Amino acid sequence: MEPAKREATKRWLGISPAVLVIFIFMVIPICIMAVYAFLEANPYGGVRPHFTLDAFIQFFFEYDFDDNLVFNSAYLNIYWRSFVLAFFTTVLCLLIGFPTAYYIAMQPTNKKNMLIFLVTIPFWTNLLIRTFSWILILRDYGVINNILLGMGVIDKPLTLLYTNGAVLIGLVYTYIPFIVLPIYATVEKLDLRLLEAAHDLYANRRQLMSKIILPLTAPGIIAGGILVFIPSLGAFIAPNLLGGGKKLMIGSLIQLQFASSRNWPFGSAAALFLMAAVLIAMMIYLLGPARKTDLGENAG
Amino acid sequence: MPETAIEVRNITKKFGVHTEHEVTALDDVSISIKDNEFFTLLGPSGCGKTTLLRLIAGFEYSTRGQILLYGENLIGLPPQKRPINTVFQHYALFPHMTVAENVAFPMKMLGKDDGETKKAVNEKLELVKMQDFANRKPGQLSGGQQQRIALARALAPHPKVLLLDEPLSALDLKLRQEMRTELKNLQRETGITFIFVTHDQVEALTMSDRIAVMSVGKIQQRGCPTEIYEKPNNRFVADFIGETNLLEATVSKVEGNDIFCKLSDNIILKGEGETGKNVGDPVTLAVRPEKIALSPISEQTEGSFTGKINNSIYLGTDTTYIISVNGKSELASVEQNSAVGKVRFKIGDEVCINVADNAIRILED
Amino acid sequence: MTNQTIAAPSSKSVNSRSASRKFFKIGRFPGFGLTTLLFFLFLYIPIFILVIFSFNSGRSATIWDGFGLNWYAKAFNNDDIQRAAINSAIIALIATTIATILATLASLVLARSRKFKGQNISYSILMMPLIVPEIVTAVATLSFFSFVGLNLGIGNVIIAHTVFCIPFAFMPIRARLQGMDSTLEQAAMDLYANEWKAFRYVTFPLLMPGIISGAMLAFIISIDDFIITLMVSQAGSTTLPLYIYGMVRMGITPEINVVSSVMLFMSIIFVSLSYLIGRKK
Numbered sequence: 001m002e003p004a005k006r007e008a009t010k011r012w013l014g015i016s017p018a019v020l021v022i023f024i025f026m027v028i029p030i031c032i033m034a035v036y037a038f039l040e041a042n043p044y045g046g047v048r049p050h051f052t053l054d055a056f057i058q059f060f061f062e063y064d065f066d067d068n069l070v071f072n073s074a075y076l077n078i079y080w081r082s083f084v085l086a087f088f089t090t091v092l093c094l095l096i097g098f099p100t101a102y103y104i105a106m107q108p109t110n111k112k113n114m115l116i117f118l119v120t121i122p123f124w125t126n127l128l129i130r131t132f133s134w135i136l137i138l139r140d141y142g143v144i145n146n147i148l149l150g151m152g153v154i155d156k157p158l159t160l161l162y163t164n165g166a167v168l169i170g171l172v173y174t175y176i177p178f179i180v181l182p183i184y185a186t187v188e189k190l191d192l193r194l195l196e197a198a199h200d201l202y203a204n205r206r207q208l209m210s211k212i213i214l215p216l217t218a219p220g221i222i223a224g225g226i227l228v229f230i231p232s233l234g235a236f237i238a239p240n241l242l243g244g245g246k247k248l249m250i251g252s253l254i255q256l257q258f259a260s261s262r263n264w265p266f267g268s269a270a271a272l273f274l275m276a277a278v279l280i281a282m283m284i285y286l287l288g289p290a291r292k293t294d295l296g297e298n299a300g
Numbered sequence: 301m302p303e304t305a306i307e308v309r310n311i312t313k314k315f316g317v318h319t320e321h322e323v324t325a326l327d328d329v330s331i332s333i334k335d336n337e338f339f340t341l342l343g344p345s346g347c348g349k350t351t352l353l354r355l356i357a358g359f360e361y362s363t364r365g366q367i368l369l370y371g372e373n374l375i376g377l378p379p380q381k382r383p384i385n386t387v388f389q390h391y392a393l394f395p396h397m398t399v400a401e402n403v404a405f406p407m408k409m410l411g412k413d414d415g416e417t418k419k420a421v422n423e424k425l426e427l428v429k430m431q432d433f434a435n436r437k438p439g440q441l442s443g444g445q446q447q448r449i450a451l452a453r454a455l456a457p458h459p460k461v462l463l464l465d466e467p468l469s470a471l472d473l474k475l476r477q478e479m480r481t482e483l484k485n486l487q488r489e490t491g492i493t494f495i496f497v498t499h500d501q502v503e504a505l506t507m508s509d510r511i512a513v514m515s516v517g518k519i520q521q522r523g524c525p526t527e528i529y530e531k532p533n534n535r536f537v538a539d540f541i542g543e544t545n546l547l548e549a550t551v552s553k554v555e556g557n558d559i560f561c562k563l564s565d566n567i568i569l570k571g572e573g574e575t576g577k578n579v580g581d582p583v584t585l586a587v588r589p590e591k592i593a594l595s596p597i598s599e600q601t602e603g604s605f606t607g608k609i610n611n612s613i614y615l616g617t618d619t620t621y622i623i624s625v626n627g628k629s630e631l632a633s634v635e636q637n638s639a640v641g642k643v644r645f646k647i648g649d650e651v652c653i654n655v656a657d658n659a660i661r662i663l664e665d
Numbered sequence: 666m667t668n669q670t671i672a673a674p675s676s677k678s679v680n681s682r683s684a685s686r687k688f689f690k691i692g693r694f695p696g697f698g699l700t701t702l703l704f705f706l707f708l709y710i711p712i713f714i715l716v717i718f719s720f721n722s723g724r725s726a727t728i729w730d731g732f733g734l735n736w737y738a739k740a741f742n743n744d745d746i747q748r749a750a751i752n753s754a755i756i757a758l759i760a761t762t763i764a765t766i767l768a769t770l771a772s773l774v775l776a777r778s779r780k781f782k783g784q785n786i787s788y789s790i791l792m793m794p795l796i797v798p799e800i801v802t803a804v805a806t807l808s809f810f811s812f813v814g815l816n817l818g819i820g821n822v823i824i825a826h827t828v829f830c831i832p833f834a835f836m837p838i839r840a841r842l843q844g845m846d847s848t849l850e851q852a853a854m855d856l857y858a859n860e861w862k863a864f865r866y867v868t869f870p871l872l873m874p875g876i877i878s879g880a881m882l883a884f885i886i887s888i889d890d891f892i893i894t895l896m897v898s899q900a901g902s903t904t905l906p907l908y909i910y911g912m913v914r915m916g917i918t919p920e921i922n923v924v925s926s927v928m929l930f931m932s933i934i935f936v937s938l939s940y941l942i943g944r945k946k
Contacts, residue, residue, distance in 0.1 A: 004361075011781060014774035018767035018831050019790050025828045026793055026802065029809030033801075036808050046811050096707075099700035106692060115701075117940060122708050124882070125932040126889040128906050129925035132913055133711035136718065139917075142727050143714055173707070180704075195692045205694060213692075234798030236892050241913065251800045251892075258804050258896060268808065271801045278798060359851055379854040380863075392852035396870050405866070406856035457857065 037268035086232035101183035162244035170238030179224035186220030311365035343514035573662030591659035719922035764830035841875025881939035
């Protein structure tokens with residue numbers, strides 16, 4: 001065989017098993033799910049093979065007592081709530097994550113590696129368990145209320161669990177390592193001589209931060225923001241455990257349709273909307289900041 | 301007449317064929333390298349010298365042409381089937397094996413028995429004076445020591461040809477100078493044909509039996525070090541190797557091999573070159589600065605001409621003078637400071653310029 | 666102009682007090698250290714509370730009644746927990762093994778060959794499980810299994826886990842390969858090793874730390890997975906996270922803390938080992 005052909009055969013033999021497994025058990029399933037969104041629901045789970053747009057209509061309308069379609073904002077509200085919570089999660093993660101990532105990156109090598117390792121450990125430990133620990137802290141006779149009651153600050157427990165605040169804490173707690181790591185990576189690459197040059201040219205600390213450090217670390221900040229925003233949007237565990245049954249987010253909505261509600265087409269449609277939102281966020285990132293990143297790297 | 305070890309016939313190598321980034325790395329190159337020769341491929345980075353080496357080793361496939369090893373065609377043979385070994389630029393020692401295991405590796409791959417392997421390892425480590433380091437890992441050795449191990453490893457299976465890809469470039473200056481002599485000795489002792497790739501003209505001139513100067517995928521000139529230095533063919537070779545004065549002139553008279561060139565109205569120089577130039581043709585002349593001697597204006601002799609010192613650069617062992625002739629052409633001249641009774645010139649001095657016989661080369665282009 | 670250039674340097678030295686001049690370090694900002702400290706407290710306090718209360722002797726997961734290992738004894742004698750733990754281990758072991766082998770083959774191609782047609786698309790497909798939201802993967806996989814009518818019990822979960830383990834195994838292996846000098850393989854071939862021997866004696870031993878660290882990450886990701894398992898698992902294939910989720914919904918006792926703590930320790934040991942092996946040269 002020709003060398004070039006032999007190379008191509010070897011390449012194909014090496015890469016196709018992994019690609020095929022993901023293609024068959026992930027790409028095709030997503031396509032099937034997309035088709036399900038246009039079919040009739042089977043009340044016992046699954047679908048009936050009849051084309052209908054019911055799933056999409058249900059998103060915006062409901063039938064009133066006279067069987068008329070009227071506008072219903074309940075599901076849109078769930079999406080809106082999810083966006084707002086994901087947005088505040090991202091902001092909070094940035095406010096805590098940036099100083100932390102920056103501080104770690106400025107430490108001597110050994111300490112730096114140790115601290116980054118400590119950031120990654122919870123990242124690899126079970127999310128369900130870590131979220132569960134917040135129930136222990138936030139519930140009516142949990143750690144915070146017990147301490148406050150014991151100190152006599154309050155005389156009956158505050159409602160902390162099953163609130164938007166609880167969900168927000170859970171989301172920040174889940175995703176904050178995602179923002180620290182990319183910011184850390186850009187700060188670590190920062191040329192310290194630039195900071196010296198800025199001070200030499202009469203910049204004070206505030207100007208150093210706003211004119212030098214933030215612009216140069218923007219790619220890491222934006223990458224981290226995306227890494228927090230996208231999974232927060234579709235999060236399931238934190239809203240489910242800390243938000244209770246009433247504070248639904250997109251993730252719980254989708255899960256419910258496939259579980260107790262047995263409305264697979266509607267769940268599929270909801271999942272498609274979530275995918276679309278994620279794709280839009282990715283596109284904005286790839287078309288905007290990612291390009292700037294290239295320029296930034298060329299300049300540096 | 302010694303046998304030909306490697307014969308490169310009309311080799312062309314293109315990268316990125318059928319794409320918009322097609323690059324011709326080697327353009328119809330032919331060389332023959334003799335048995336037991338220290339042959340150097342010299343050129344700037346990107347000239348194709350490393351590509352040629354990788355083709356001989358078998359890491360790349362040529363687009364066209366043939367490579368013969370003692371008359372046997374190598375094209376299509378993978379590197380493991382060629383009795384040719386490479387010393388890589390950054391040595392490529394296996395980090396998870398000891399020095400001895402590294403050197404034993406080719407013997408094991410060739411299926412040699414333990415006794416023979418052991419003997420080869422000891423011999424080669426002794427040859428490069430590294431027998432005390434047999435049980436170290438490559439990571440524990442200095443750059444110079446790693447270099448020696450890479451040599452020992454490549455020599456262990458006793459290849460017919462050894463390829464060396466800029467092996468000294470990662471070493472510091474002092475070590476590099478030592479290794480030059482050592483490599484040359486090693487080549488003489490083993491009697492193996494060495495093909496050495498470098499961009500360093502000093503390395504090439506000091507070690508080689510013959511040199512091929514390459515640029516933009518082509519061989520510009522081949523010959524022994526003195527030929528390359530004293531008789532450059534073209535502007536590239538004259539300029540790339542050593543310092544040189546390039547002068548524009550026109551041919552005024554041709555007498556056999558001697559070509560007289562007019563630099564200006566009153567200066568006519570006699571040059572040599574294998575070019576078929578006729579009277580009136582424009583030519584480029586090359587003269588090495590050390591072939592230009594200066595004397596005080598009062599000692600003018602026949603065949604010399606005058607100029608004015610524009611600048612003088614003191615370099616310790618010698619001094620470089622920049623001289624203007626007729627107020628326009630600039631010449632560099634190097635004078636040794638050690639010469640007895642040497643007059644030192646000052647900027648602005650008028651001097652008499654003598655060019656040594658046979659020192660002027662007429663270039664091809 | 667002249668005024669400014671003269672004034673600026675002098676105002677810099679006048680304004681800075683001697684103390685701050687002494688400690689002024691370029692690129693340090695006040696409050697950043699404190700934020701970092703709070704960050705780590707925020708990250709670790711919940712975990713410590715969880716672990717501490719697993720040693721509570723009383724019935725409450727949040728009111729300390731004294732030290733006791735009684736909940737550990739109870740958890741270790743719970744048949745359901747044992748069954749869930751065995752399920753988790755079987756799923757993770759099989760999914761990890763398959764995913765690591767596939768990821769190693771793929772990374773050898775993607776990190777070692779020149780650009781080829783289909784390279785970008787292959788890479789995108791390999792990375793897909795990291796980009797698609799987990800809940801979407803979960804319901805899509807469920808739709809697929811019901812469409813095809815696949816009822817392999819624990820086998821369904823293993824397939825789903827293998828898919829998302831591939832990119833996690835792939836990343837450390839590829840990173841290791843990229844950090845590896847490709848001239849080593851060329852050197853081996855130059856020294857008469859054929860392709861198989863070059864792989865066996867040079868590439869594979871050097872790649873081993875990457876493979877081990879990729880396998881460990883895949884294992885942890887599989888053991889920890891919740892949402893996808895929740896959607897695709899059938900009766901009899903309950904894993905530890907599913908069991909814990911069930912317990913949380915039934916009411917909170919220190920038994921959950923015990924199971925959680927044991928899983929935490931396992932994860933930390935695994936990740937630490939993976940980190941140490943991955944760093945080894």
